[in-house]
Amino acid sequence: MTGDSNKEGNTRAGEGESGGAASAPRTMKFALALLGGVFLAGVVLQSMLSGPGGVSRRATVLAGLAGFLGVMLAGLSKPWRRFLSSIQFAAPALFVLAGFSVLGTLILQNVGGQQLLQGYGPGLSRLIKGLFLDDIFHSLGFAAVLGLGAGALGLVVARRRRYNLRTTGSVLAHGGLILVLAGAGVGMVWGVKGRIDLHEGQETDSLVVPGRDGLINRLPLGFTLRLDDFRIEKYEPDYSLMVYALAGEKQKRLLSFKPGRDPDRKLAAHGLAVTGWWPDYRRRTVVEAAGDAGGGDVLAAARIDRGGKETWLFDEPGREAQAVEVDGKRLLLVWREERARRYLDSLAKMPASPHLLVVDGRELPARPGEEVPLPGGRGRVKILRFFHDFVMDPQTRQPANRSAEPRNPAVEVSISAAGGQESRRWLFARYPDFHGRGAGDELKLSYRYRPGGASRPDAILVGESRRLWSLDAGKLSARAAVKVGGEFTLGRERLRLAALLRPARRRTVEESAGSREVNPLLRVRLPSGRTVDVRPGKPVRYSRDRFLVLAPGKGETVRDYLSTVTVLEEGRPVRERQLVEVNSPLSHGGFSIYQADYRPEDPTYSGFQVVRDPGLYVVYLGFAANLLGVVLAIWGPRWQRRRRRREGGEA
Amino acid sequence: MSHLAEALTLVSVALYGLAALLYALMWLGNSRPLRLGAPLALGGGLLVNLAQLVSRWLEADQPPFKTLYESLVLLAACIGIVYLVIELVYRARILGLPAMLGAAGAMLYAFSRHDKEIVNLPPALQSGWFVPHVVVYFFGYAALFVAFCAAVLYLIRPRPIRIRREDLIPGEKIDLEKLLDGSVRFGFVLLTFGLLVGAVWAKAAWGDYWVWDPKETWSLVTWLVFAAYLHLHYLGGWRGQRLAVLVVVGFAAVMFTYLGMNLLPTAEQSAHVYQ
Structure with missing residues (x-):
């Protein structure tokens, strides 16, 4: 940097303070050394304080505060104040923060030591661990550097200046950033972040906060939250036929073809032809x-x-x-x-019932609902439910009949042992050994089904x-x-x-029960002349490197996760049946409750993130001040010049 | 994707390409047909580009900013608009050639993409913040692209461009630094706005305004680099070549933020990675 350019810059800045022009590069080097030193001090402190679960959020904030106060104290001396509020400090600080941020995206964050070792080898992973770069954004070093930056921002804001749009903008922009950091610090120390897991009909008056060392704390909400119901709204699936090419491990989609909408020639280019399309096949x-x-x-x-x-x-x-x-x-x-x-x-x-329970080789005719005594006074058995073609419905997770034919007859029985214990089990006519004998259960029971005239x-x-x-x-x-x-x-x-x-x-x-895509089936003639049926979830590989998939054409299938909740205070509902969905949290009693989780295999479950952030409005105020400040600092002088020109013209 | 949409993409590529050609011819010699023709071709390309955006928005019944393909179409339109504004404000056509090459390139890349199908928006993106967040960012990217073009031109020819300068900027000396600086300032305001809107949105969607998601972090990096530009230029007195280099570095960070997230080892957990 030359003395001239520096002078020009200061003149334009109108804020007149900067380090000595001739020693600028040296000053910048000193700034870099200072920033590095503060980071290392944070590292040393962290290695002294750090337990197995890392440092507490409070310690992180304290490190930031220490950096901030350190700068403020240093600012009492004029040369230090000049240096820390100068461009010679600001520019290195900006680059150092950018550098740390880049590191945080290049180095795997919050992974175990094993994964670090695999990814980076022993030497590098020890360095990463030693400098706490594997959780860089929560490390004391990074917090101290941020605090240092915040302190410098404070000195810039506190500087005496002549006020115009540009300098006002500068104060707002820099002051806004201080507010953001301060608000974030308040949130980290006094804020609460946890989760609530509920099933439909359940309620809770506390949230679960994961502590360090894997401990879990329960904190009171101050009210009761009940999950009334949870549902997942889905998009119409809009099935399309995808043609994929396999290239090594990778799959490349060559074509997406919407049956009934796209022209057939799209498929013809791949030697394929649709011979039938049923949105709801039956x-x-x-x-x-x-x-x-x-x-x-x-x-x-x-x-x-x-x-x-x-x-x-x-x-x-x-x-x-x-x-x-x-x-x-x-x-x-x-x-x-x-x-x-x-x-x-x-x-x-013929026997009176098609259901025969077999105990010790003896057939016992049983009708559903009837209790049948077990031989040898070992208690009683009762058929609770009967399915002639048993299947577990994947959607409802309930047993159901797959077809009208007795292909897989099954009964659920309850057994009342002579000792009074009750147990239940499923028996399958086609699999006499399955569930025939429960663990620790001496009763060997199987099931035979005699269909037709027997009933x-x-x-x-x-x-x-x-x-x-x-x-x-x-x-x-x-x-x-x-x-x-x-x-x-x-x-x-x-x-x-x-x-x-x-x-x-x-x-x-073969027909479609309707036009909605409930049970879609696409019949495709392959280049070989063979015809295949393509259904969702059943890819068809038709050559060495090509396969067909019938899949929702628009990717994402979930439109929304919706929880209906009721807030109760002292047992009385105060907010009834409120909707909580993504992008629309519920705020009550200082907490914000966010739709955060669901389990495909557990349809009545809904998970919430629960946050109390006392620093939030300070952060938002900082955002607004920063944005306004940036706009004023950048365009203010232009507006002022234009106004002066206009006024000059009018005069 | 319909054939009409594919045709529209190619038409706008052709028109942006034609505009680039006409702006290139202006470097050799000026004439009234060129002065009229270049902005007309640009305007035509922009109209077709916008028509594509609007028709897709209507067809999908959702903002068309989800896939990389869609974002490229938006980026091309933003480059067209930002360049047009800069040509009008600074009365300079010197950046016409690179800007139009950029717009045509973005559209051509969009055309080559395999993710042209309309996809459903996941719940998190169904928010009033989605459109301002994305649109503001892409106008910011477009402005920084124009600044990058000026910086590269400056690095190639640091002295004021003398060849027929009256053709490229009638009545005024070409000041690439002024062009570059204007674009960076505009871009920086938009980066700031986009970053803050993103934070407010994240708070509404997930309960955290900042989670150090890789794309979030990289957008902070670009913001810091351009903040450094402003400080070094206005307070440090940086001028000329090293300022241009800084803009090139900043724009590289922008491009990495936009397209490079897949390359990061930490990208897996990001909410922003294009498939």
Whole structure:
């Protein structure tokens, strides 16, 4: 830096103070040394104070305060005041702060020693640890340097000056930064930051604050917070077909194709073609008349209307008739009267229930809800629930039936042991060993399912003679004529026999249940000519380096996380059903409550960040002062010149 | 993305490119068609660019500033607008060529991107602060880009440009330093505003106004570098070459903040990294 330029700068600045012009580079070097020294002093202090959990936030703030007060004390001497409020100190300080900030993004922050060792090797990681650069922004050294800077800002603000827009701007800009740092310090010392975890219906009157050393403190809120409900709002998924190329470990998306909207030629460029698109795919069986009966056994079908809903009954050659349940009553279609009679005879010989619990090789027929004594006086067992095709619904996390067929029969049973203990378990007909024996449980229990005729029907529709046979405990109790188009009663429900078909034909139709993308399926013809079905979550690899994915086309699927909460004081609700969502916290009793967490596997859970920050408004005041100051300092002189010119012109 | 949008991108690339060519021709010789044609091509490119922004905003029913592709389209528009304002205020066309190359480059990069599809906004971005935060920052980036162009020109030709200077800046001596300084001051005000708006927004969204997220930290670094510029220029009397070098360094920090976050080891936890 030359003396001339310095002089010019000072003249323009109009604030007249700076270090000696000729010794400027030396002064800057001294400033750098001072900043470095203060940082190292902070490092030394931290290594003396530091426990396994690092230093406390209070210590960090105290280090900053020490830096600030140190500068203020030094400022009592005029040469030091001049130096610390000069550009020769300001410029190095700005670069040093920038340098520390860059380091904080280059060095992994707040990771374990092992990860540092892996990332940087033994020598470098020891240096990083030694200088506390692995949590640089909370280190005493950095805080002390910040405090030093804040002190220098204070000296700049306190300087005597002639006030104009520019100097006022300078005071506001620098003073604003002091306020920001002071407010942040207040927040660190007297602020509270913790979390609240609640499930729907739960309430709490405290927040959890993670302490150092992994200890957890509970602090009182001063009120009670109840989570009324939590829901996740989702975007329409808007599925698109993505074509990906594999290149080594990386995947590159070549194409995103929106079925039904994008032109087919987009896909054709990759040798692909869409042959079918169903936003809400389902397969449905359509039954229709199949012309002449001809000889021999053929499929017979009856359509029953139940208040607008249609149900089909089938009598299939070579298979046991499948019953349909109406109001708890079971109805069968048997076409030939003679076969119906034989069926009735066989019923008498079958066990009363399709559910058989097997204990020590003995079959115990059991009906859901009925208690069955266990052999040997070992207590009782009861079927609580039955699923003919058991599956865990991934969305509701509840058991459900996957299909109408008895593919995976399962029962949940409760066992009351002779000693009075109750236990529950699931039994699967197809997996007799699964859950057959609980841990520490001597009872070996398995389950057999005997479908079809074993469950006694309550009525048989005899197609040939158009009669409805009513049964009571498997025995014929009444016969009544039914007409096609006529009505009959089963249980408490009125049914209409809409059609009787023989021979009938079943046809499977693929269709979309609606236009919303609930269960999308895209059928694609591959370059090889083979056709594949692409569904969400099931990528299809069709060549060495290409695969197809049907995925939400717009990335993010969650629109919002919404918690409805109620604030209670002394047991009485004071703020009822308030919405807390991202970007919209709830403030009460000095705390701000932020929507912060959710768990996909636990849909009734919601996590909140809870913050009390007494320094916040000081920080905001600092922001406003800084912004206003920057604008005034930068554009003020221009405005003043323009005004002077205008006034001069007018004069 | 629709074919219309792709076509619009290419049209604006072509128009910005044409403007760059016309501004380049002005270096060789001036004529009325060039003086009229260059800003017209710029204006045309800008209109198409803005039309693309607006149509995407309407189509997506959300501010189109989420993906890198979208931000590049915004950046190109900001460069066009900032340059146009600088040409009008300083009556200087000397930065027309680099500024238009920058705008065309941004659009061309946008065109080559694979993230052109509209994506849904995550909950945190659905905030009234989103638009001012992003728009202010990108106008700031554009201003600092123009300052960077002036700095590079200054470093190539530190002496006042004599060749047909009347063509490039009618009636006035070209003062690159003045151009550079004006752009930096404008850019710095916007950086300050963007930084503070971001802090206030973060407080509303997460409860912390500052968490040392890498992008946050780097935007502080750029702010500190340009604060150092202002101090060194106005108080330290820095002029000329070293000031230009400082602007180049500052703009490099801006570009790293914008595009380089993926390269950082600490980027994983950032809320700001483009995919």
